[in-house]
Amino acid sequence: MSQDSSDAAPQVQPDDPNIAVAYEEGGRYWTADDVPTFNVAADGTVDWLTFSGYRRYNSECIVCHGPDGEGSTYAPAIKNSAVQMGYYDFVGVVVNGRKNGNSVMPQFGDNLNVMCYLDDIYVYLKARGVDAIPRGRPGSKEAKSDMIQEEENVCMG
Template identity: 75%
Template sequence: MKTTHCILALCLAGGIAAPAMAEKAVDPAIYEVAESEDGRYYTEDGTPTFSITEDGTVDWLTFSGFRRYHAECHVCHGPDGEGSTYAPAVKNSAIDLGYDGFFDVVVNGRENGNSVMPHFGENRNVMCYLDDIYVYLKARGLDAVPRGRPAKKEAKSDVIREDEDACMG
């Protein structure tokens, strides 16, 4: 079973696999991979997750999430989800909020006192890659990937390419 959300009248499914974990104590269900499908990885409950091999190769969505995060999110939230003087760190948001909570905040936005996260529900540059961004931040929050551009990545699968093309139009 995998988690699927309909975005901009297109149903997108996404996901990601298990890292060589740092010495951080976390619930194994957050990162253990139960299913891999066409370059996407999922936990047992169908939540997108990441895959990092022993040599540091990341799955395509984690790599894409790095790129998309830095194209759309880092302007406010700082490089690698570390925060800025303008907006809070979000590298733990994928873990703290879970997939559905993260999805809800990005799509609908949120106000917290004077802090306002705008909604991105109609921004294809975010919505077509929301699972990618989620998976990247999840890997960052678990310290599974270091700061900076991942050095090695899996190839983009044909299915991921087709889904991206369909979403972006």
Template identity: 70%
Template sequence: MTRLASALPRALAALALLASAATAQDAEKADNITAASNEDGRYYTADGVPTYNIAPDGTVDWLTYSGFRRYHSECHVCHGPEGEGSSYAPALKNSAIAMDYYDFVDVVTNGRKKVNAAQNSVMPSFGQNSNVMCYLDDIYVYLKARGTGAVPRGRPAKKEAKSDAIRQAEADCLGQ
């Protein structure tokens, strides 16, 4: 009995340590949202993935606002308004949260085809469409904000000003 009694506290301590490590990993994995840096109006997570930033008064960053506009000009026809999905294509607001950013970029750029007995899903390639590719981060952060519920349906009411760096990157991408 003394052996068991002495082993029990060590086992409980080990379980607590494992639970603590798992919680830290879950928190790290789950936090692909929080803006850790701002570079000329572009917000990034700690690992450099584009994200949104919303001020306490509801003002959204420029990319989120632009993403709303670009999504509704290019993506909503298949994926439904505000990233909600449709009978034709999935809810991209969920994809922006569940899918790795680089996988998201790959699918939009190169397209994807999943056709088998269980599904028939075809996403065309938008790699040559400058109206998508020049604004891909904008669309992604907008969908991420929608997916977390940080931005409600509809056009964001308040937005940050467009920075000179964003304006120049847009002009460069569009060849202007």
């Protein structure tokens, strides 16, 4: 982990295949590689997951990583990590944690309040990382779909 990896905004083109929406299913948006991504309408309305991710980030991650993924003295900025690390490495770090001397990212693999919303947090940070959404609480959002609600119920048990 180096601060440098998170400082500069990544150069992302809107049609970047790692960002661009290839298809939508039940209110979830996906890239061509079947990786979750965000959707922001022209009027700024965000998809449900991005909004939900903002809320989950603020309850589980903000204490160390600071508001809006901008980092704190304790933990690095992670608003660019979702884009730079990619989905699978991002998930791996959150599930398993990571230790670098005194710098410790806890593991969240047993925490349903994180695990059931991992895609939400990921797409929220992805949107932040490419400045698709500004800092702060997203103003308007898509409705939560029945499919997302059902998956949440199953996941939370």
